[in-house]
Amino acid sequence: MNILVCISQVPDTTTKVQVASDGISIDRTGVKFILNPYDEFALEEGLQLREKFGGTVTALTVGGETFKEILRTALAMGADKAILIKDEHKNDSYSVAFQISEIAKTMNPDVLMLGRQSIDYDSFAMAPMLAELLGLPSISMVSSLTIDGNLITAERDIEGGKEVLESSLPCVISAQKGLNNPRYPKLPDIMKAKSKPIEEIPSLSTDARISTMAMQLPISKRIGKVSGDSESEISDIVLALHEEAKVI
Amino acid sequence: MKHIIVFLEPKDEHSLKRTSYEAITAAKQTGADITGFAVSGTETALQSAAEYGLQKVVLAQHPLLDNYSSTAVAEALSQFASSVQADTIFISANATGKEIAPRISIKLHAGFIPDCNELSNDSAMRPVFAGKAKVHVKSNTPITVYSLRPNVFTAKSNPSAGVSISSFSPNLDESHAKVKVVSILKNEGHLDVSEADIIVSGGRGLKGPEHFTLIENLAATLGAAVGASRAVVDAGWRPHSEQVGQTGKTVSPSLYIACGISGAVQHLAGMSSSKFILAINKDKEAPIFKVADYGIVGDVFEVLPVLNQKLKALLGK
Numbered sequence: 159m160n161i162l163v164c165i166s167q168v169p170d171t172t173t174k175v176q177v178a179s180d181g182i183s184i185d186r187t188g189v190k191f192i193l194n195p196y197d198e199f200a201l202e203e204g205l206q207l208r209e210k211f212g213g214t215v216t217a218l219t220v221g222g223e224t225f226k227e228i229l230r231t232a233l234a235m236g237a238d239k240a241i242l243i244k245d246e247h248k249n250d251s252y253s254v255a256f257q258i259s260e261i262a263k264t265m266n267p268d269v270l271m272l273g274r275q276s277i278d279y280d281s282f283a284m285a286p287m288l289a290e291l292l293g294l295p296s297i298s299m300v301s302s303l304t305i306d307g308n309l310i311t312a313e314r315d316i317e318g319g320k321e322v323l324e325s326s327l328p329c330v331i332s333a334q335k336g337l338n339n340p341r342y343p344k345l346p347d348i349m350k351a352k353s354k355p356i357e358e359i360p361s362l363s364t365d366a367r368i369s370t371m372a373m374q375l376p377i378s379k380r381i382g383k384v385s386g387d388s389e390s391e392i393s394d395i396v397l398a399l400h401e402e403a404k405v406i
Numbered sequence: 407m408k409h410i411i412v413f414l415e416p417k418d419e420h421s422l423k424r425t426s427y428e429a430i431t432a433a434k435q436t437g438a439d440i441t442g443f444a445v446s447g448t449e450t451a452l453q454s455a456a457e458y459g460l461q462k463v464v465l466a467q468h469p470l471l472d473n474y475s476s477t478a479v480a481e482a483l484s485q486f487a488s489s490v491q492a493d494t495i496f497i498s499a500n501a502t503g504k505e506i507a508p509r510i511s512i513k514l515h516a517g518f519i520p521d522c523n524e525l526s527n528d529s530a531m532r533p534v535f536a537g538k539a540k541v542h543v544k545s546n547t548p549i550t551v552y553s554l555r556p557n558v559f560t561a562k563s564n565p566s567a568g569v570s571i572s573s574f575s576p577n578l579d580e581s582h583a584k585v586k587v588v589s590i591l592k593n594e595g596h597l598d599v600s601e602a603d604i605i606v607s608g609g610r611g612l613k614g615p616e617h618f619t620l621i622e623n624l625a626a627t628l629g630a631a632v633g634a635s636r637a638v639v640d641a642g643w644r645p646h647s648e649q650v651g652q653t654g655k656t657v658s659p660s661l662y663i664a665c666g667i668s669g670a671v672q673h674l675a676g677m678s679s680s681k682f683i684l685a686i687n688k689d690k691e692a693p694i695f696k697v698a699d700y701g702i703v704g705d706v707f708e709v710l711p712v713l714n715q716k717l718k719a720l721l722g723k
Contacts, residue, residue: 171652172671175538184539195653251518252511277652279534281520282499283508286476290512295477295584298505301646311588315647316501317600319592325585335653336646365546367517371529372542380683380699384690387704389712395684395700396716403682403699405604405661406628406717 159213162267163204163237164258164288165197167221167228168278175375182370183248193228196273198340199333203303204271205236206338211305213268214238218261220254222246226356233351234343240354245361251283252367258284259291260362270330274299285332296330297323301337407527409439410494411487414455414463415502416447421454424601425498427561429554430458432525433496434564442569443486445471445479452571459564466574475583476502480509482576487514489574492549499553500600507553517545523558523679536652536675556600557658558679597631599650604661607633607650607677611666611687611706615643620710621665627717633657633677635667651676666706669694686710 169175169189176185204215216239217232219225229240243257262270270289275282282298289296301320302313310325315334343351383398385391399406410433414426426442433440442455442463452463466482483506487495495510497503499521511518524531529544530552599605606628608621618632625632634644636651650657652672662680667673669685669692677683678697685698688705695701702709717723 169535171536171675173535173538175535177539182541184535251508251520255512277536280536281508281518282504283511283518283520286505286508287512287518290480290509293581296505296509297585299501313591314501316590318598319590319647321501321587322589322591323585324588329584367511367515367547368519368543368545370541370543373534373539374542376533376537376540378697380697382699382701384695384698384701384703387702387709392702392709392712393716395702396713396720398700399661399682399684400720403661405682406721 159207159211159269160265160267161204161207161213161215161269161271162262162265163197163201163215163217163232163271164284165201165217165219165228165232165273166194166276167191167219167225168194168276171195171277177373177375182373184373191224191227193231194273194276196275196277196333196335199335199337200271200273201232201235201237202338202340203331203333204269205341207269207305216241216265218243218258220245220249220257229356230351231343233354234348235341236347240356241359242356243359243361247361248370250366250368251281251287253364255284255287255291256364257362259288261359262288262292268327270328272330272332274332274334285330289330292330294328294330295325296332297325298332299334300331301334303331303337407436407438407494409441409490409492410436410496411441411443411483411492413483413495413497413503413506414442414444414447414452416444416451418451419448420450422447422451423498424561425500425556427455427458428556428559429496429498430455430460431561431564432554432559434459436525436527438494441490441492443483445482449571453569456566456569457563458561459566460569461566463569463571464574465571466576468576468578470578470580470583474587475585476505477509477585478578478583480506480513481578481582484510484513485576486574487549494549495551497551497553499555503553507551511551514549514551515547516549516551517547518551519543519545520553521555522552523555525552533679537678555658593647599631599633599648599657600655602631603659604628604630604663605633605650605657605659606630606663606665607635607667608638608665609635609667610637612638617707618644620706624663624710624714624717627714627721627723635673636670664694664698665710667694668692669697
């Protein structure tokens with residue numbers, strides 16, 4: 159099975175966000191960057207599929223030089239190959255999906271695994287966009303996956319329940335928490351991954367379809383009334399919810 | 407935004423999903439020509455959109471749309487949008503919208519602005535970095551697909567005289583239906599956090615799964631959904647479907663009541679866009695109080711029964 163796992167690098171979840179001097183992106187000074195948490199589920203699933211069906215796992219990302227770090231993590235977890243589409247620009251989802259699709263076309267993967275969202279721009283767009291560009295089916299936010307021959311059965315969370323879906327290979331899948339428990343790379347594998355080759359591909363330029371005009375920090379509009387736990391104070395809070403906030 | 411197509415989803419035989427009414431309300435505020443587009447729904451459910459000012463609905467009909475296939479729905483909507491030369495598509499950023507909106511944007515060579523929480527003419531604001539920043543985004547293409555964050559655009563009653571329903575026959579074949587929904591497993595009997603107007607969430611401060619009756623009782627009084635922090639889901643006290651936060655669900659209810667939740671940044675990421683937040687925690691330094699509108703510093707075991715009793719009295723229950 160030819161498995162392509164698309165990954166991304168994002169600021170650590172605890173990052174304090176500041177706007178950079180360009181006014182449209184985050185200030186990267188002092189920010190710790192990590193492998194996007196949902197991509198760990200995607201990588202793990204790709205590795206488990208290889209363990210079950212044989213084949214190769216290729217990890218691919220679109221980004222600058224620092225994105226090699228997450229490719230090293232993927233190699234340490236067990237990926238066979240790593241590809242960096244070298245693009246330092248601040249792209250929209252479409253231009254990233256376009257570049258991945260052009261490379262994917264040359265690889266004919268059976269399964270493309272992604273995380274359900276990257277936790278920086280939270281667009282949830284990559285899997286369906288990529289699938290559409292490749293003319294493939296896709297299933298997003300998958301929490302359970304079974305492949306039997308050519309048939310895929312997957313469960314995904316929807317509002318108020320779960321959907322059970324069927325599709326066929328080749329297919330694009332985006333991973334949700336609960337799909338598996340990602341492995342921790344072992345120290346010898348981390349060391350070995352440092353000397354493994356990373357294939358670099360120059361960016362394939364395309365026009366961005368959306369542009370960011372400004373990034374701002376949200377202004378807190380919170381009332382911020384904190385009180386004690388006496389019965390009269392609780393009564394006051396209930397009254398405030400009813401008369402001030404008008405939510406009950 | 408001159409001609410907006412609003413994607414409509416039925417909830418049951420009588421009504422559409424609230425997110426559909428929200429999208430209609432958002433579209434009405436732009437002053438553009440609006441057409442509702444549905445692939446299923448009874449006459450009564452589609453007519454219910456008149457309450458929010460919709461006048462036209464197009465119902466796409468094709469055997470391949472019967473067994474909901476995201477790829478077929480995306481194709482049908484794209485064909486209709488092209489046929490009427492619409493310049494704007496509104497789709498809720500719910501589970502269905504997250505599947506179809508990006509696909510439609512590719513089919514129509516359209517810019518895609520996901521998860522918008524404010525709209526202006528030909529641009530939008532959207533939260534990024536889990537709500538720690540927001541961006542003002544514009545589209546560079548003649549057609550734009552916007553997905554709208556659920557529970558942000560409040561549906562407002564604005565009745566029209568009625569909805570005229572016409573049908574549309576998309577040109578579909580098996581290649582457009584490579585994904586099929588074979589069944590839906592509903593969480594029967596309780597409201598989902600992603601659909602609720604009020605959420606009562608519990609965290610580690612509840613000390614054990616058996617004490618979630620305190621949360622459930624308060625939720626029952628308010629007609630609210632039960633939510634949970636990652637810690638209690640990971641501990642197996644509550645199902646993952648209830649988890650609010652970075653690896654769970656992002657919610658924007660009118661009222662979020664956080665009980666015994668300290669407010670880790672990953673939890674705040676999922677709930678800080680709630681309209682009002684009430685936090686109850688015995689540690690007055692807990693980060694949850696920094697995002698709360700109202701806070702009670704106290705023991706959840708003592709506060710929750712009193713709060714429930716006061717709310718029952720107010721609501722006449």
